[in-house]
Amino acid sequence: MTDVPHSRVDAEGMTADTAFRVRMRRLFGVLQGLASNPATVIGLVIIALMLAMAIFAPWILEPNSPDPYQMPRDWGAVRKPPGTPGHLLGTTNEGGDVLYGVIWGSRTSLQLSLMVVGSTMIVGTIIGSVAGLVGGWVDEVLMRIVDVFLSIPELIFALAIAAVLGPSFGNIIFALAVVLWVKYARIMRAQVLQIKQNDYVDAARVIGDSRVNIYLRDILPNAVTPVTVQATLDMGNVVLIGATLSFIGLSEAGIAEWGVLVSEGQAGIASGRWWASTFPGLMIFLWALSFNLVGDGLRDALDPRTEGR
Amino acid sequence: MTVAVEPQADDLVLSVREVKKHYPIREGALQRVVGHVRAVDGVSFDIRRGETVGLVGESGCGKTTLGRVIAALADPTDGGVHYNMDGMMSRIDRLEGKAARTFRRNCQMVFQDSFASLNPRHLVIDLVGRPLKVYNEAVSADLVERVVELLEQVGLGRQHLYRYPHQFSGGQRQRISIARALALNPEIIVLDEPTSALDVSVQAQILNLLNDLQEERNLAYLFITHDLSVVRHMADRLVVMYLGKVAEAGETQAIFDSPHHPYTRELMSAKPDLEADANVEVRGLEGNVPDPARPPRGCRFHTRCELATPACGWEVDDVVRWLEDAPGMFEHLVGVERKTDFAATLAFDSEEAAGLLSMAVRSEQVPEAMRTAMRRLSLDGDKVEIEFEEVGEIESTVRGDGRVAACVLMPEEVASWKNM
Numbered sequence: 001m002t003d004v005p006h007s008r009v010d011a012e013g014m015t016a017d018t019a020f021r022v023r024m025r026r027l028f029g030v031l032q033g034l035a036s037n038p039a040t041v042i043g044l045v046i047i048a049l050m051l052a053m054a055i056f057a058p059w060i061l062e063p064n065s066p067d068p069y070q071m072p073r074d075w076g077a078v079r080k081p082p083g084t085p086g087h088l089l090g091t092t093n094e095g096g097d098v099l100y101g102v103i104w105g106s107r108t109s110l111q112l113s114l115m116v117v118g119s120t121m122i123v124g125t126i127i128g129s130v131a132g133l134v135g136g137w138v139d140e141v142l143m144r145i146v147d148v149f150l151s152i153p154e155l156i157f158a159l160a161i162a163a164v165l166g167p168s169f170g171n172i173i174f175a176l177a178v179v180l181w182v183k184y185a186r187i188m189r190a191q192v193l194q195i196k197q198n199d200y201v202d203a204a205r206v207i208g209d210s211r212v213n214i215y216l217r218d219i220l221p222n223a224v225t226p227v228t229v230q231a232t233l234d235m236g237n238v239v240l241i242g243a244t245l246s247f248i249g250l251s252e253a254g255i256a257e258w259g260v261l262v263s264e265g266q267a268g269i270a271s272g273r274w275w276a277s278t279f280p281g282l283m284i285f286l287w288a289l290s291f292n293l294v295g296d297g298l299r300d301a302l303d304p305r306t307e308g309r
Numbered sequence: 310m311t312v313a314v315e316p317q318a319d320d321l322v323l324s325v326r327e328v329k330k331h332y333p334i335r336e337g338a339l340q341r342v343v344g345h346v347r348a349v350d351g352v353s354f355d356i357r358r359g360e361t362v363g364l365v366g367e368s369g370c371g372k373t374t375l376g377r378v379i380a381a382l383a384d385p386t387d388g389g390v391h392y393n394m395d396g397m398m399s400r401i402d403r404l405e406g407k408a409a410r411t412f413r414r415n416c417q418m419v420f421q422d423s424f425a426s427l428n429p430r431h432l433v434i435d436l437v438g439r440p441l442k443v444y445n446e447a448v449s450a451d452l453v454e455r456v457v458e459l460l461e462q463v464g465l466g467r468q469h470l471y472r473y474p475h476q477f478s479g480g481q482r483q484r485i486s487i488a489r490a491l492a493l494n495p496e497i498i499v500l501d502e503p504t505s506a507l508d509v510s511v512q513a514q515i516l517n518l519l520n521d522l523q524e525e526r527n528l529a530y531l532f533i534t535h536d537l538s539v540v541r542h543m544a545d546r547l548v549v550m551y552l553g554k555v556a557e558a559g560e561t562q563a564i565f566d567s568p569h570h571p572y573t574r575e576l577m578s579a580k581p582d583l584e585a586d587a588n589v590e591v592r593g594l595e596g597n598v599p600d601p602a603r604p605p606r607g608c609r610f611h612t613r614c615e616l617a618t619p620a621c622g623w624e625v626d627d628v629v630r631w632l633e634d635a636p637g638m639f640e641h642l643v644g645v646e647r648k649t650d651f652a653a654t655l656a657f658d659s660e661e662a663a664g665l666l667s668m669a670v671r672s673e674q675v676p677e678a679m680r681t682a683m684r685r686l687s688l689d690g691d692k693v694e695i696e697f698e699e700v701g702e703i704e705s706t707v708r709g710d711g712r713v714a715a716c717v718l719m720p721e722e723v724a725s726w727k728n729m
């Protein structure tokens with residue numbers, strides 16, 4: 001192949017391009033990649049529906065007062081099966097409307113996911129970047145800490161912290177954040193160490209760009225893919241772990257949270273009252289599943305081996 | 310010590326002085342330093358304004374490492390690179406603030422792998438415009454025009470501004486790298502094998518481009534390559550490296566006319582000559598490159614040199630190496646008790662094996678120079694004691710016309726060697 005600087009294909013109306021349009025095209029390419037995977041599309045649709053449910057909850061079902069995140073109590077209608085007028089999905093032992101729990105519980109879950117994933121991603125990315133960039137004893141110390149965290153199973157570690165702090169939904173969020181940042185630190189450190197070796201980092205040093213700029217323009221953007229994928233998977237996983245903790249009673253009783261509802265309803269299953277825990281359980285399953293489907297799809301769509309080249 | 314003709318200070322761009330770069334070798338759980346890879350081990354040469362210095366040598370001889378030290382991407386372990394800043398020679402690793410920035414602007418680098426050296430997420434405008442942004446040379450519309458200008462100088466154009474590196478061919482990507490290196494109007498560019506990943510025809514185009522740019526801008530190049538045929542037409546002067554040291558340096562034409570170092574001569578005969586009949590067998594360099602963590606004593610090339618003399622630094626390792634290659638001998642060696650690098654007692658598992666070795670080492674089986682260099686060879690049961698003449702490092706010597714070579718032989722002796 002010869003090196004033709006001005007091939008005819010090159011000149012084909014490309015002068016009208018702008019950086020913005022080219023970047024949009026690239027983004028569009030990634031979206032197309034996502035859209036071509038049916039499992040991902042299913043995941044995205046479910047997530048969109050659940051997000052809509054969370055956002056529009058006050059318009060779907062009137063918020064309980066004074067605290068909309070507490071289950072409403074209708075003592076006149078306890079243990080009603082699904083299909084009861086006014087209680088489409090039935091009621092709990094205390095007359096709580098299961099549908100209310102399912103819909104307002106999506107807000108609780110979204111809050112849990114966003115807070116845990118947001119905080120762990122930021123903390124982990126910063127710590128992993130520092131370890132990878134600074135190296136030496138700083139890296140050594142940080143990675144020893146990470147190793148200690150990773151040696152304890154996630155669920156047991158979070159359970160221990162939440163148990164020590166006492167039962168509350170806020171403590172569950174805190175416990176999960178304390179446990180999960182290490183994953184991001186580890187991924188980020190490995191990425192930084194690998195990307196640092198690239199000639200384009202040396203090329204940036206040769207032109208005299210600052211360390212901060214090199215980190216922000218060369219290292220970080222090339223490291224985000226695996227972090228994004230992990231974050232997407234964790235959006236689903238933390239709800240699963242959070243529900244487990246709620247289930248064993250580490251959350252406040254009576255709050256509109258899927259894990260708590262499953263926990264409170266399970267006693268009735270033996271007596272045939274399956275609905276109080278089945279519907280919220282189904283929601284937990286769908287939430288975790290759909291984020292995992294999208295996470296896997298993202299991994300493929302953002303794979304540098306298939307993206308561009 | 311290597312500069313024959315003291316160049317005019319204002320003519321110099323860079324002066325490389327006794328540069329060493331050693332990488333620690335770490336082992337075990339505690340990561341203890343057990344030795345050093347002597348990637349660059351005392352190299353000196355100058356680069357003058359507007360000239361091309363070719364840096365050649367086999368893979369692993371330290372070319373890239375030296376290039377990185379010169380571009381200030383790595384600090385030397387010892388010695389230093391001096392940069393001519395308004396007539397003052399200053400060590401680049403001691404520059405600070407404004408002076409450091411001045412050096413940075415003036416010394417650029419182009420890497421071998423055109424894909425790896427361009428951030429895959431950046432558009433051409435970002436890549437080529439980046440140096441201009443770093444030094445606040447241009448913004449917005451002005452920046453676009455400056456980048457277009459640079460692209461046109463390397464044979465690309467406005468239509469390539471908003472493309473990603475993967476949308477180009479290897480040759481085009483190398484043009485982008487060159488445009489980026491030109492952006493700050495440097496005095497010197499370190500070119501680390503800029504064409505070795507390219508097809509021959511593309512290679513020629515890039516070389517022509519580099520030549521044109523040099524003429525227009527009075528650029529100095531340090532052209533790193535393992536391919537002598539490439540530098541023959543590119544370089545005004547050559548520095549031939551072997552295992553971290555300079556084997557030979559001087560004017561390119563003079564070196565091609567009469568190499569003063571057997572290594573250079575071997576390299577030249579190893580290069581496939583495109584003009585010659587393709588069926589003619591090309592003699593390659595024989596033998597393995599020794600470990601740069603334990604370079605041979607005396608002359609580093611003596612393990613492979615066909616002209617080696619008794620004064621070239623024969624040592625115990627040469628006997629051990631010979632044993633490794635001799636069929637059925639090495640298994641019988643049970644221990645080497647070294648007194649120095651030049652004297653040791655070799656222990657064998659039987660008196661017979663020891664006897665065989667002492668016979669072999671006296672015979673035609675080993676190079677004559679090695680036999681002559683041996684001061685002592687005594688057989689004592691299953692042990693053989695050997696001792697060689699102690700020889701110091703064979704240093705480069707200056708020979709007229711600005712030539713430098715590190716070989717004990719006279720140029721005539723190298724020249725008259727074999728048919729070439």
Ligand SMILES: Nc1ncnc2c1ncn2[C@@H]1O[C@H](COP(=O)(O)OP(=O)(O)OP(=O)(O)O)[C@@H](O)[C@H]1O
Pocket residue numbers: 332346347348366367368369370371372373374375535601
């Ligand atoms: N960062 C490093 N750490 C340890 N050893 C290194 C490092 N970089 C290079 N080396 C070693 O230093 C020696 C010289 O390497 P260098 O890359 O400079 O050789 P080169 O002449 O450029 O070879 P090539 O033609 O293959 O590019 C080699 O033995 C190499 O293994």
Ligand code: SF4
Pocket residue numbers: 570571572608609610611612614615616617618620621703715716717718
């Ligand atoms: S000094 Fe010259 S002759 Fe001796 S080994 Fe080295 S290159 Fe060969």
Ligand SMILES: [Mg+2]
Pocket residue numbers: 372373374
């Ligand atoms: Mg190299």
